[in-house]
Amino acid sequence: MLNIPLWKRIVIWGLCALGLLTALPNAFYTRAEKHNDAVVAVEKAGFETPEQAADRALWPSFLPSNVVNLGLDLRGGAHLLAEVRVADVYKARMDGLWPEMRRALADARGELGGVRRAPSDPSELRIQIEKPEAMARAVEIAKGLASPVVTLTGVGSSDLDVTAEGNQLIIRLSEAERAATDDRTMQQSLEIIRRRVDEVGTREPTIQRQGTDRILIQVPGIGSATELKELIGTTAQLTFHPVVGRTTDGSAIAKPGTIILPSIDEEGVFYELEDVPVVTGEDLVDARPEFDQNGRPAVGFRFNPSGARKFGDYTGANVGQLFAIVLDDEVISAPRINQHIPGGSGIITGSFTVESSTNLAVLLRAGALPAKMDFLEERTIGPELGQDSIDAGRIAAVIGLVAVVAFMIASYGLFGVFASVALGINIAMIFGFLSSIGATLTLPGIAGIVLTIGMAVDANVLVFERIREEMRTAKGPARAIELGYEKAMSAIIDANITTFITAAILFFLGSGPVKGFAVTLVVGLVTSVFTAIWVTRIFVVTWFDRKRPKSITV
Amino acid sequence: MAYRLKLVPEKTNIDFFRWASLTFGGSVAMVVAAIVLTLVMGLNFGIDFKGGTTIRTESTQAVDVGAYRQAVAPLNLGDVSITEVYDPTFRADQHVAMLRIQAQEGAEAITPEIIASVEAALKGVDPSITFPSVESVGPKVSGELIRTAVLSVLAGTLAICVYIWLRFEWQFAVGAVVALVHDIALTIGIFSLFQLKFDLTIIAALLTILGYSINDTVVVFDRLRENLIKYKTTPLRDLCNLSVNETLSRTVMTSGTTLIALIALLIFGGDVIRGFVFAMTWGVIVGTYSSVYVAKNVVLFLGVKRDWGKKDDSAAGTQFATGK
Numbered sequence: 001m002l003n004i005p006l007w008k009r010i011v012i013w014g015l016c017a018l019g020l021l022t023a024l025p026n027a028f029y030t031r032a033e034k035h036n037d038a039v040v041a042v043e044k045a046g047f048e049t050p051e052q053a054a055d056r057a058l059w060p061s062f063l064p065s066n067v068v069n070l071g072l073d074l075r076g077g078a079h080l081l082a083e084v085r086v087a088d089v090y091k092a093r094m095d096g097l098w099p100e101m102r103r104a105l106a107d108a109r110g111e112l113g114g115v116r117r118a119p120s121d122p123s124e125l126r127i128q129i130e131k132p133e134a135m136a137r138a139v140e141i142a143k144g145l146a147s148p149v150v151t152l153t154g155v156g157s158s159d160l161d162v163t164a165e166g167n168q169l170i171i172r173l174s175e176a177e178r179a180a181t182d183d184r185t186m187q188q189s190l191e192i193i194r195r196r197v198d199e200v201g202t203r204e205p206t207i208q209r210q211g212t213d214r215i216l217i218q219v220p221g222i223g224s225a226t227e228l229k230e231l232i233g234t235t236a237q238l239t240f241h242p243v244v245g246r247t248t249d250g251s252a253i254a255k256p257g258t259i260i261l262p263s264i265d266e267e268g269v270f271y272e273l274e275d276v277p278v279v280t281g282e283d284l285v286d287a288r289p290e291f292d293q294n295g296r297p298a299v300g301f302r303f304n305p306s307g308a309r310k311f312g313d314y315t316g317a318n319v320g321q322l323f324a325i326v327l328d329d330e331v332i333s334a335p336r337i338n339q340h341i342p343g344g345s346g347i348i349t350g351s352f353t354v355e356s357s358t359n360l361a362v363l364l365r366a367g368a369l370p371a372k373m374d375f376l377e378e379r380t381i382g383p384e385l386g387q388d389s390i391d392a393g394r395i396a397a398v399i400g401l402v403a404v405v406a407f408m409i410a411s412y413g414l415f416g417v418f419a420s421v422a423l424g425i426n427i428a429m430i431f432g433f434l435s436s437i438g439a440t441l442t443l444p445g446i447a448g449i450v451l452t453i454g455m456a457v458d459a460n461v462l463v464f465e466r467i468r469e470e471m472r473t474a475k476g477p478a479r480a481i482e483l484g485y486e487k488a489m490s491a492i493i494d495a496n497i498t499t500f501i502t503a504a505i506l507f508f509l510g511s512g513p514v515k516g517f518a519v520t521l522v523v524g525l526v527t528s529v530f531t532a533i534w535v536t537r538i539f540v541v542t543w544f545d546r547k548r549p550k551s552i553t554v
Numbered sequence: 555m556a557y558r559l560k561l562v563p564e565k566t567n568i569d570f571f572r573w574a575s576l577t578f579g580g581s582v583a584m585v586v587a588a589i590v591l592t593l594v595m596g597l598n599f600g601i602d603f604k605g606g607t608t609i610r611t612e613s614t615q616a617v618d619v620g621a622y623r624q625a626v627a628p629l630n631l632g633d634v635s636i637t638e639v640y641d642p643t644f645r646a647d648q649h650v651a652m653l654r655i656q657a658q659e660g661a662e663a664i665t666p667e668i669i670a671s672v673e674a675a676l677k678g679v680d681p682s683i684t685f686p687s688v689e690s691v692g693p694k695v696s697g698e699l700i701r702t703a704v705l706s707v708l709a710g711t712l713a714i715c716v717y718i719w720l721r722f723e724w725q726f727a728v729g730a731v732v733a734l735v736h737d738i739a740l741t742i743g744i745f746s747l748f749q750l751k752f753d754l755t756i757i758a759a760l761l762t763i764l765g766y767s768i769n770d771t772v773v774v775f776d777r778l779r780e781n782l783i784k785y786k787t788t789p790l791r792d793l794c795n796l797s798v799n800e801t802l803s804r805t806v807m808t809s810g811t812t813l814i815a816l817i818a819l820l821i822f823g824g825d826v827i828r829g830f831v832f833a834m835t836w837g838v839i840v841g842t843y844s845s846v847y848v849a850k851n852v853v854l855f856l857g858v859k860r861d862w863g864k865k866d867d868s869a870a871g872t873q874f875a876t877g878k
Contacts, residue, residue, distance in 0.1 A: 375692075400814060450823075451762065451815065458812075495772050501765075502714070
């Protein structure tokens with residue numbers, strides 16, 4: 001009657017073994033981490049240095065090698081919460097629109113008379129018109145310059161709202177266009193920050209959008225938040241160069257006046273370029289995914305007036321030549337100039353997919369930060385402080401564990417030993433689980449694990465106390481054990497679901513370290529219920545089958 | 555028979571209602587006192603909730619708070635508090651202090667120049683000083699963090715309440731909520747009384763206390779429900795007592811192991827999370843107390859419909875009461 005079917009035994013032992021195996025790398029943290037770093041570096045570079053090979057050999061590749069990520073508070077590093085001033089971009093758009101608008105209105109000078117820009121809120125463009133009676137015509141011209149917004153929700157709406165007020169023409173970005181612009185601004189800021197941070201090559205930075213206009217940046221291993229701010233503040237360098245030639249020899253020495261730069265997406269291809277750029281990213285106003293006249297994905301771009309002039313002159317004189325788009329000393333692409341491109345806007349065609357054209361547009365826009373950022377929150381944690389916290393947490397965990405084990409064995413004897421072994425497996429499973437899902441361990445997370453050590457035995461206590469009670473009434477120890485597990489179940493489930501509810505709320509509403517705490521709490525909950533109910537049960541049943549005691553003492 | 559450590563005798567028959575006016579009345583008085591105390595003395599909010607900057611300093615030389623204060627005073631940063639931190643885990647030559655600078659007028663976050671000037675001023679006092687952590691939170695974010703914190707505690711209480719209502723009866727849900735309010739009020743009260751730093755991690759601790767306290771309460775309720783079905787005519791008061799007595803050994807054991815682990819963390823876990831662990835330790839103590847002395851008193855006071863065993867004689871824990 002105490003039988004556990006074989007398949008169940010296999011599943012339980014299998015899960016335990018899996019837990020122990022996935023937890024193993026954490027016991028050799030530095031080794032496993034060096035191995036992982038080396039593997040990533042080799043994958044990225046495509047070749048392997050002897051040091052990397054040595055690092056890789058530190059950990060056997062047939063074993064799982066994922067380790068728990070240490071949070072900023074344990075590893076040290078910097079944390080920034082930035083708010084992007086998305087409205088900055090509206091002003092840039094309006095300033096960019098003015099020359100174009102002036103030209104269009106000037107063409108209808110006969111009807112409208114003279115036009116001039118009137119002072120206004122930065123997010124709008126006000127144009128004073130000499131002959132207000134022709135306002136309807138002016139509105140029509142202005143609307144002619146608007147283009148449809150391409151978003152999921154704003155289909156069919158125009159990007160400009162044009163209204164008239166007395167003798168003034170007022171042009172604003174439409175609601176849909178503002179949303180689309182904000183979105184682009186955020187994407188662009190994220191992309192720039194990611195590139196900037198990746199440049200310093202620290203391990204696993206977190207760069208996340210939060211809400212509509214915020215970015216969370218967490219970089220482990222960096223000296224201070226101030227340093228991080230400086231890093232993000234510098235602009236990415238986007239340049240357009242004439243192409244001299246193409247080569248596969250990266251180590252060739254560049255001729256005077258030229259530079260040799262690698263291609264970003266064609267392996268082993270290098271471009272020889274004139275070193276003086278024709279236009280730079282500072283002149284780029286916008287870039288977005290588009291389609292060419294044949295319906296193939298392309299990237300549209302637009303320069304400001306001075307960039308447009310330089311670009312127009314150069315393309316007019318060099319039809320048929322290659323023109324390289326270079327970002328941070330890597331050639332993004334080198335399209336052929338098919339025709340003279342006046343007006344400062346054009347499209348880049350090539351073998352694009354919709355996805356790759358979107359990416360390139362993002363990259364192009366990522367040349368410079370589109371808007372200023374305010375830093376709302378910044379934290380720097382030194383690596384020594386993190387190490388101190390890890391040490392303190394480890395000592396506390398070991399002492400807590402030893403004390404709990406002693407207490408359990410003193411209270412429940414052999415059953416206490418079973419519960420203690422299950423507790424050990426439980427802790428291993430927590431680490432294994434956290435490593436497998438790539439969760440981050442924070443200082444409150446360590447506290448969560450220590451708390452779990454205390455609370456994990458709760459389910460066992462419930463069962464053991466119940467067995468004691470049943471011993472007084474039930475017929476024989478086997479029945480008592482069975483009833484003990486059975487009847488304690490309802491309380492165990494209720495108790496753990498309520499804890500689960502609070503942990504879930506912590507996860508969804510909390511941030512950073514608090515979230516880390518919630519994750520360890522939930523993982524600890526699941527593993528402790530598993531080990532307390534199934535693992536101890538296997539121990540008890542196996543022991544009972546072997547010994548067949550007439551009576552038991554719990 | 556092997557020796558067993560028994561904190562609670564095999565069979566107890568304590569009348570937990572005997573001193574009900576003292577224990578429950580005492581609890582009510584404590585909660586009121588805690589609320590009044592919090593309103594009068596306020597809480598020592600950390601920068602998470604108030605905005606501002608904290609700088610942790612570490613040095614091999616002893617901390618001279620007066621000299622630090624003098625060094626920082628000429629910078630005109632408004633309210634600057636400097637406290638020395640002591641901890642048994644520190645090395646002999648490790649001297650730590652915390653500086654807290656109020657949020658500066660008009661600035662979203664403190665400027666790097668101010669931090670640099672403070673660091674330079676302190677280096678003037680003690681050249682060996684280092685700054686293991688610098689944290690700065692702008693007033694905009696701190697306002698949002700307060701809102702989120704209050705919201706999460708309310709949401710936690712409400713969600714638990716709904717769950718208990720579904721699993722048991724509404725009287726149990728009320729009892730559980732009263733117990734939870736008791737635990738939270740007393741925890742916030744003690745933070746106010748000793749003016750301990752109250753920051754985001756304390757909110758996490760509060761939610762954990764919610765989880766722990768309800769865990770304890772639910773075990774008692776679960777047994778009470780079982781006994782309600784088993785003994786249909788016994789007065790509710792006796793059943794409450796019986797249920798608490800039957801689960802007493804478990805309550806004490808679990809609180810014991812949890813407290814052991816928490817106290818280890820409190821002593822050896824370092825000063826960075828001491829506030830967090832303290833809140834949790836205190837919460838476990840009041841949470842255990844409230845599940846024994848508070849929750850069931852409310853259930854007894856409200857009374858329970860006694861006929862629900864008839865509809866369902868199968869194993870307890872499978873029934874969803876309709877409640878209202």
